[in-house]
Amino acid sequence: MKMSQLLLPTEREAPADAQALSHVLGVRAGLIRQLGAGLWTWLPAGWRVHSKVSAVIREEMNAIGGQELLMPLIQPRDLWQRTGRDQIDELFSLSDRKSAELVLAMTHEEAVTFHVSQFVRSYRDLPLILYQLQLKGRDEPRPRAGVLRTREFIMKDSYSFDCDEAGLDVSYAKHVEAYDRIFDRCGLEWYRVESDVGVMGGSGAHEYMAPCPAGENEVALAPGYAANVEVASADPTAAKTEPRLDAPLEVETPSAKTINEVSGQLEVDPSALLKAFPVVTDAGETVLAVVRGDHRVNEFKLRAVLGDLFRPATDDEIEAQIGPPGFIGPVGCGLRVLLDKAVAEQQGGWIVGANRTDLHLRGVEPGRDFDFEAADIRSVEEGDLVNGNPIRLETAIEVGNIFKLGTRYSEPLGAKFLDQDGLEQSIVMGSYGIGPARIVAAAIEQNADEMGIVWPKALAPWSIELVALGKPDSPERSAAANLYEELRELGVEVLFDDRDAGPGEKFTDAELLGCPLRVTLGKRSLESGELELQARRESTELETIALDASSAPALVEILSELT
């Protein structure tokens, strides 16, 4: 590609509203441009990168027997009513001129299951893996960070169809294989972590996380362990509890409504306190969740334990059912008490709210002073132990997920088959997503320096940026043009900077765009008979090779050695 003809609007300054590095560099390097909130155009260079990701995904999906198809983005709403997913707030809704109700698909379970239910009759038709690279629409409450969270984006979504759980396990394992290879090939640092299965249930789920500062997720990591903090479990550090007492002792804590205020007044460590978190389930039950004062309730884990959605109780509800907000506790509260394991498994006297204004209780012991169910309902923290190793927390971008759906969609949509015994069974499904745009963003976040992007070789829009110096029509320019043609004939993807611009501008743009290898040809090259090479990843190292008929093949060789 000749740069003089390429639409590559590079910017010297960052867009004023950009925060995330991938957003800043994506715009500055001329890869993406915004059309509206959460609506982004992929410009030619950016689309090349996106396409590279898609190509890697296709190869690996095909390698596990996936078959590519394409389903509509716009879908009839009634299909979504059949699975109940029409109730999702994020579902983009619209209607046509006849007032027919339509939605923009946020994923394609309904559509693919609808079709499969028509085609699959027998266990002989299974298993099946179908996938597509197609737009998804989401009415996001808050799009953000450039291409990281948008209202419309391309997703690789695949769906597996099996006779039974054992078959699903095989399809799931195939996806693990394919995904591991995809993220490796894209040059990402990534973790496969245990993840929340959500309210819809499902028997297992993992997410692929690419660590970087712009991420929206947090992962807990220890040797041999990786989990989304939403579901992570770990052994707590010990609480600094007070000595045991024969019976709870009332203690005055005027106006102390927070853990910090109470621990300050009583001069004890926050971990010696218990924090009471009253919630009301969808079913209408008020439950008191209790964790250590220095811990936080994990709402995902609590939801899993409750088996129901819930919301925090309002101050009025707390006042009416338990006691004065700020002074509530499990002793004599009359509610079902879920006590976090970290508390249940440590002996000692705890400090809790007395359910009376300005009073707390000291020396409280679970079991003796209140009934409880023990459950793991707290969020893990940096320093907690897994198999004796301390965990660390990292922010990360979710770049992919794999999910065992079971019969969540096949049942409502009637996707059944006859098994070997002639019995009708529901198809057992899995669904698997990858966001190519997020891979692009993560690759930028993980591979950039103060000058710009440093593409992993597999994602670079071009392998080589050939910078021609000197005046137009000069001998060095025509030598560069010749080299450009030779490289093209060898099938090298080369971006030829043939613009009538100064060397500084060309070098700066090359560093911004971040192609793996920069080749410079100027008057100097003609005089010395040498080309200058610079690997983007080691931007200070200059190398030279002979400028002659061997140059192009030599560059191909050098490229193959780059990462």
Added chain:
RNA sequence: CGGGGCGUGGCGCAGCCUGGUAGCGCACCUGCUUUGGGAGCAGGGGGUCGGAGGUUCGAAUCCUCUCGCCCCGACCA
């Protein structure tokens, strides 16, 4: 949905408080010079100041409404 911020030429911004000819840098066009790290000189083009209404002799500036965008939080099947 709660809180905060911003809309002035393609990009980044000043001007607004205190109403009076719409400005700066970069980019762009023409000519000449320049060509190994964002060049110089000269000339030039481009803006419904997000939109609507109002106050006023006069509104980018003051008032009301509205649309859009960004950030924090909530949410994220």
